[in-house]
Amino acid sequence: MTTGFARLPDVAAFRLANLHVPVCLIEGGDIAADRNGLVRVDIAVANGRVDAIAPVGKVASGAGPVLDLDGGIVLPRLVDCHTHLDKGHIWPRCPNPDGTFPGALNTVGADREANWSAEDVRARMDFSLRTAFAHGTAAIRTHLDSLGKQIGISWPVYAELRSEWAGRIALQATPLFGADAALDPAHMQAVIAAVKAHGDGLLGCVTYMIPELDRALDILFQAAIENGFDLDFHVDETKDPAARSLEHIADAALRHRFAGRILCGHCCSLSLQAPEDEARIIAKVREAGIAVVSLPLCNMYLQDRQRGRTPRWRGITALHELKAAGVPVMIASDNTRDPFYAYGDLDLVEVLREGTRILQLDHSGLDWAKAIARTPAETMGMNAGAIAVGAPADLVLTRARDWTELFSRPQADRTVLVSGRAIDRTLPDYRELDHLMGQAS
Known part of the structure; x- marks a missing residue:
């Protein structure tokens, strides 16, 4: 070579x-x-x-x-703690019609229903793993869409690939579904069974400000405690400062005295809070032992997008403030060539390079390389x-x-x-x- x-x-x-x-x-x-x-x-x-x-x-x-x-x-070799291998590379058959978050959500939902067979998911996930491996990635955590029939399709495929890739890339998977689905006992039973049979002791969902959010979080935390699971959430991926589900997660962790690991991704609206609210939320996050991953490439692509208007905001969380408060912080790839992010190649060197520019990591400390290496490895419980x-x-x-x-x-x-x-x-x-x-x- x-x-x-x-x-x-x-x-x-x-x-x-x-x-x-x-x-x-x-x-x-x-x-x-x-x-x-x-x-x-x-x-x-x-x-x-x-x-x-x-x-x-x-x-x-x-x-x-x-x-x-x-x-x-x-x-x-580097550690990618937030990806979507099951969504990867579907852009050619279902491009985002307008580059917005709703456009991505609707387009992916339709494609999942029509096309996500075991053969389709396996081929695209394996393609993504070969790409990440070539770039120098040692470990990946992927979110798996876990709704309806897809639970029975994607989880067995994931388990097969995890076994096939052992020794090359260490894999973890966590379920992805809306917080409202946690209120459905049948859905939770199916997800927990899939995680037990095929997963890695991880549970999570997408959180947003529904009236029943605290009840949904209580269900998830209790299930995690009963089964010895860690938790991984998609959080406040919006520019609406009224979106404060991160604070609700921290409150739930403290309420349940949760001893496992918690990773929260995105947390975009945190950077749009009033200073006193931001400080309060960050303090709770630190007290609850929550780690935060920012996805700068995907969020800059989706957030603050309006046709004919130049974006005013980068879409990223308050990563510097979180780090200064002692919260473990990291950055990761997120989506790859799908309606949530049209680009990307699961290349963590690119993520650090572009993340440095987007988040202005330069002139702010000399240890940001940990954000794609040691910190996500520790958060994932891996020696890497x-x-x-x-x-x-x-x-x-x-x-x-x-x-x-x-x-x-x-x-x-x-x-x-x-x-x-x-x-x-x-x-x-x-x-x-x-x-x-x-x-x-």
């Missing part, structure tokens, strides 16, 4: 020399970082695992060749997203020597190592899905 540097040694032991790593992504060790939060190190690899990490020239020489990375940034002695040598090698170089180009020539071996980074061709797109081609 050729790389952007040279031919990577295909041997059991070798050393990557003269490279930069974000200090926030190194487990253990005490190496001084530069003004960009990067440390210059050598990494020894043996039998697929990281054998040593030390300042340049300080790794004891051992067996195997040395590859000089000339200062290039090296990341661990960091470079550590003894851990698998799962690495993303780039030629970029600092953040401006990394973010100025798409790093298409990156090299991805899985257990110390370079993978084939050839991306799947969209034409593979043409047979599922009907008249679209």
